[in-house]
Amino acid sequence: ACQHRLWSEIESVVKQQVAWARTGIGECGVGWQLFAEDGEMRMYRREEEVDGMAVDPLKAVHTVPGITGHEVCHYFFGPQYRYDWETTLEQMTVLETISEDTLVFLQTHKRIWPASQRDVLFWSHMRKLPNESDRDGPDLWTVVNNSTHHPDYPPNVGKCVRIYLKVCLLCQTRVDPPKDGAPLTRDNISCKITYCSVVNPGGWAPASVLRAVYKREYPKFLKRFTAYVVNQTKNKPIMF
Numbered sequence: 241a242c243q244h245r246l247w248s249e250i251e252s253v254v255k256q257q258v259a260w261a262r263t264g265i266g267e268c269g270v271g272w273q274l275f276a277e278d279g280e281m282r283m284y285r286r287e288e289e290v291d292g293m294a295v296d297p298l299k300a301v302h303t304v305p306g307i308t309g310h311e312v313c314h315y316f317f318g319p320q321y322r323y324d325w326e327t328t329l330e331q332m333t334v335l336e337t338i339s340e341d342t343l344v345f346l347q348t349h350k351r352i353w354p355a356s357q358r359d360v361l362f363w364s365h366m367r368k369l370p371n372e373s374d375r376d377g378p379d380l381w382t383v384v385n386n387s388t389h390h391p392d393y394p395p396n397v398g399k400c401v402r403i404y405l406k407v408c409l410l411c412q413t414r415v416d417p418p419k420d421g422a423p424l425t426r427d428n429i430s431c432k433i434t435y436c437s438v439v440n441p442g443g444w445a446p447a448s449v450l451r452a453v454y455k456r457e458y459p460k461f462l463k464r465f466t467a468y469v470v471n472q473t474k475n476k477p478i479m480f
């Protein structure tokens with residue numbers, strides 16, 4: 241897959257998105273506002289418009305006990321799980337399997353009144369990253385989703401407006417070994433999750449409507465998805 245047509249784009253977008261996800265909200269620049277908080281979850285956005293359309297970048301940070309970054313990325317990347325946790329999904333197709341860690345998806349999302357229905361076509365790449373800050377620590381894991389084109393599925397042909405997105409899920413596992421040298425259990429691990437997304441809604445949709453959708457849907461999505469991973473992994477061996 242290293243010679244695949246998308247390989248160089250994937251390499252550069254993954255590096256750019258991971259660097260962005262690693263940038264603490266304090267160094268992200270001005271204008272970021274905390275718009276949702278729930279326990280350990282903090283969700284920030286910045287109001288930005290492109291051609292009069294709201295394309296507000298979003299950055300969420302969350303810490304979830306009992307799961308690893310590999311597990312979070314495994315369930316986020318895997319097409320076989322998506323209908324279980326992505327509530328706004330109407331139809332999902334894997335258009336291309338580029339390699340076991342790189343897929344091309346076509347998804348239609350449920351229509352959100354009064355906006356017209358949307359679809360999205362993106363490559364999705366999962367990767368383990370070396371832990372640069374702690375060489376003995378567990379690796380980081382990431383999934384990057386980036387809009388792309390496919391000759392058989394041109395945008396805005398059917399009823400759906402094509403949206404364009406860039407998403408990065410970056411996960412860092414934390415291990416607090418038990419004092420008495422006992423074997424590691426899920427009580428000794430947690431995962432720090434950073435979720436970044438920028439969505440261009442494609443066709444016109446009222447900024448107020450889009451912002452209401454994002455405000456409602458993003459916190460719901462991250463809570464539901466992480467609860468799904470906890471539930472899927474609780475009786476399984478830890479996947480580092």
Ligand SMILES: O=S(=O)(CCO)c1ccc(-c2ccc(C3CCCC3)c([C@H]3C[C@H]3c3ccccn3)c2)cc1
Nearest residue numbers: 326328349352355358385403407439441457458461
């Ligand atoms: O992280 S992913 O790659 C996970 C793979 O599925 C991702 C995340 C979010 C979206 C998305 C993009 C745009 C919209 C809006 C824009 C105008 C009208 C629909 C929505 C609407 C359905 C709402 C929504 C927002 C946030 C989270 C989930 N649901 C969702 C797509 C993919």
